Amino acid sequence: MRPNSVLYTFVLVLIAMSATALAQTGPPRTGNLGNEKAPAGPTPRTPDGKVDFSGVWDPGFSFANLGQVPLQPWAQKLYEERRASLSKDDPEARCLPAGVPRISPFPQKFVQTPTLIVILDEGNVHSYRQLFLDGRGHPKDLEPLWMGDSIAHWDGDVLVVDTIGFNDKTWLNGQGVPHSDQLHVIERYTRPDLGHLNVEITLEDSKAFTKPHTFTRTYTLLPNWEIHEYVCNEFNVDAEHLVGK
């Protein structure tokens, strides 16, 4: 056997061994959400030079970020009613979609192609979002949607996502901050390095807010992790026992 073919065989054996190891162990099943250390490294890019957001991401405790939304009086009253009843009527507790921008504390998986980015939610009701990157606009006469209609474009290394077309049924957080069907969400996603994803979220709602509101979230990359199954409607006995006070 010539030296080259010995090396070639050795490499093949190594590849086979690592593939076997992966097949035996799979992605890690355990870990501490909210406390994983972000891996170090440069911002990954796709072959066409765009920032690559692919991966399984942990929002950590920033999932609950929202800040003080400037509400119009009717919306403030509704919010206070929801607070007083301890969020017993939260749609999420009835296994309805969280909407946008609300997310769960569980990871999200970003899948990226040149013309489409898909966000898969582990938590809530396994919602998905399609961020269309092919230059299309929003459809005319949108029906009210739980997750809205999202179109995206690049602003340098920033992925800008514009979402409209909402119903008024979702809450902006677990405390019950309301919005109307005029909600307009603008998200600016950046990936400053390998391990972090930041998003600046601006909410506009001419029917429910007195002015636009901006807040941020920071995600940590979970390398080699996978999202888990979470089928909310399987045994949701909570709904009939949510009594509030």
Place this chain on the structure above:
Amino acid sequence: MLGIGLGVLLFVSSASAHHSFAAEYDNNKQVTVKGLVQKVAWVNPHAYVYIDVTDENGKVTTWAFESLSPNALARQGWSRNSLKVGESVTVQGYLAKDGKPLADGSVHANSKSITTADGRKVFVGSSADDATK
């Protein structure tokens, strides 16, 4: 073998993956229950652990304890086999506010920790604190 202790607990965060803890359970009604594992229901959005509790007169009452979601339990290394049917456990938790049993007649409560006879703690955590832990 059933002790009910009332206590006040402070919660750092009411952040829940699924539902408001305070709308369903009473954090002023803490319970400690000793009994035998009847079954572990590995279901969403919350796993349930059913405990058969025998009182001084030999009467058996089944308690249903809501735990974390299966994905949260699995990430901490627990599975549906972390508890064995028939094993003796002590469960700490909170009573449901409405006082109504589940459809199968079991007493409805929320667990924050389950301790086995040999001192192992499993299914630690509750929607009372935070589902991400």
